[in-house]
Amino acid sequence: MLEYLPLCDSLGVFALIDPANAAHTDPIGNVVLMLAVILIAAKLGGHAAARCGQPAVLGELLAGVVIGNLYLAGVSWFEPLKSDATIDMLARLGVLILLFEVGLESTVAQMLRVGASSFFVATLGVLTPFALGWGVGAWLLPEESGYVHAFIGATLTATSVGITARVLRDLGRLQSNEARIILGAAVIDDVMGLVILAVVSGIITAAASGAEASLADSGWILAKAVVFLVGALTLGVWLSPHLFRAYAKLSGPGLLLSAGLAFCFALSWLAGWIGLAPIVGAFAAGLILEDHHSMPFAESGHRSLADWIHPLSSMLVPIFFVLMGARTELRAFQDPALLILAGVLCVAAVAGKQACSLGIVGGGIDRLSVGIGMVPRGEVGLIFANMGAALQLDGKPVVSGAVFSAVVIMVIVTTFITPPALKWSLARGAARRTS
Numbered sequence: 001m002l003e004y005l006p007l008c009d010s011l012g013v014f015a016l017i018d019p020a021n022a023a024h025t026d027p028i029g030n031v032v033l034m035l036a037v038i039l040i041a042a043k044l045g046g047h048a049a050a051r052c053g054q055p056a057v058l059g060e061l062l063a064g065v066v067i068g069n070l071y072l073a074g075v076s077w078f079e080p081l082k083s084d085a086t087i088d089m090l091a092r093l094g095v096l097i098l099l100f101e102v103g104l105e106s107t108v109a110q111m112l113r114v115g116a117s118s119f120f121v122a123t124l125g126v127l128t129p130f131a132l133g134w135g136v137g138a139w140l141l142p143e144e145s146g147y148v149h150a151f152i153g154a155t156l157t158a159t160s161v162g163i164t165a166r167v168l169r170d171l172g173r174l175q176s177n178e179a180r181i182i183l184g185a186a187v188i189d190d191v192m193g194l195v196i197l198a199v200v201s202g203i204i205t206a207a208a209s210g211a212e213a214s215l216a217d218s219g220w221i222l223a224k225a226v227v228f229l230v231g232a233l234t235l236g237v238w239l240s241p242h243l244f245r246a247y248a249k250l251s252g253p254g255l256l257l258s259a260g261l262a263f264c265f266a267l268s269w270l271a272g273w274i275g276l277a278p279i280v281g282a283f284a285a286g287l288i289l290e291d292h293h294s295m296p297f298a299e300s301g302h303r304s305l306a307d308w309i310h311p312l313s314s315m316l317v318p319i320f321f322v323l324m325g326a327r328t329e330l331r332a333f334q335d336p337a338l339l340i341l342a343g344v345l346c347v348a349a350v351a352g353k354q355a356c357s358l359g360i361v362g363g364g365i366d367r368l369s370v371g372i373g374m375v376p377r378g379e380v381g382l383i384f385a386n387m388g389a390a391l392q393l394d395g396k397p398v399v400s401g402a403v404f405s406a407v408v409i410m411v412i413v414t415t416f417i418t419p420p421a422l423k424w425s426l427a428r429g430a431a432r433r434t435s
Contacts, residue, residue, distance in 0.1 A: 031086045042318035055163050060318050064325020091323045094316035096282040100264045103286015106187045118184030120359030126192040129156035129352030147204050151388040154200045157193040158380035159186045164373045167419045182373035198225040198276040208393050236288035257308035324382045328408045342406040346413045366429035376418040381411045
């Protein structure tokens with residue numbers, strides 16, 4: 001006799017099954033169903049955002065917010081998705097692939113060639129938001145520890161180079177002086193932000209283990225981050241071409257993809273092994289692997305590494321964004337204090353990046369456009385917030401659900417306002433120069 005029973009404890013959707021065979025249900029069925037829901041929601045959300053002239057990542061994030069809060073309308077089918085261990089692991093893998101892909105868009109040589117303006121803009125664009133975020137946390141969350149305040153500050157340091165680059169390309173302004181400064185500063189900003197994240201995470205991890213984090217400990221963590229990045233980039237640039245040429249002599253399909261992923265995962269593991277965030281290693285791997293690494297494979301008819309990675313990232317990266325959106329509790333915003341926190345974080349996020357335009361050296365540059373171009377937090381801000389939610393201190397997450405929701409709203413707002421604001425600012429600057 002057939003009857004309606006829960007398919008399994010890990011999924012809230014009900015299915016028509018035979019109770020006698022319920023115990024033999026393959027758990028992969030629940031996972032693939034959740035993946036189907038996530039991918040469809042991500043693509044629908046991304047399409048809707050693109051039709052509105054917004055980045056696809058914003059639509060994916062909002063799609064996750066909708067799925068994660070359907071329980072407010074009495075639909076609880078998707079609640080287990082938020083805590084499923086397999087989905088969470090796939091999302092974490094998506095983060096590594098994302099940072100690897102972002103790193104592939106730049107090279108070590110490009111970072112070394114950026115001018116003084118990009119460096120000073122990036123420095124102010126990290127230090128100012130960090131100080132403002134720390135201050136906001138200390139002001140509105142005085143009961144929380146300094147670790148929480150530091151992590152809020154670290155989250156505000158992020159800049160989504162992908163979102164700004166897409167806007168500049170769509171506007172045909174990638175070759176402008178403002179674009180060069182923004183993109184160069186955004187790359188440096190990412191590296192500085194990742195170093196700060198590594199330092200803050202390391203201090204919290206030490207505190208969670210019962211050790212007292214001293215100034216010397218902080219300096220040691222910072223030294224490890226710098227040594228890893230400089231060492232990995234220096235040694236990797238020299239060693240990786242030899243490794244890839246040797247790998248290209250093997251036979252079989254997908255050699256370039258497997259070589260690139262192995263390199264990415266190896267550096268991610270090494271970063272984690274020495275106490276840094278694995279995403280630091282993934283980003284460094286992307287910076288190291290330049291186009292010439294693909295040449296031995298291209299001779300055998302292989303596509304570029306970026307071409308191989310793109311389909312993989314198209315599947316895994318949206319899982320991260322949808323999951324982050326799903327974990328945003330809209331009900332938490334019934335609390336006026338949380339609404340105030342989200343609003344003040346948005347103001348600090350925008351003001352902190354506007355201050356970075358003071359680092360521009362020389363004249364003839366539209367400072368307002370540079371500041372606006374550094375505003376979107378996008379996927380990088382979400383990665384930082386997610387790491388804070390994963391770290392435990394005194395048995396509870398460093399970044400609570402309420403603070404995480406406030407940070408996600410900040411990410412949404414800064415991502416949403418940047419495209420129209422940057423378009424207006426660049427048009428204003430062009431009109432001023434021609435008048």
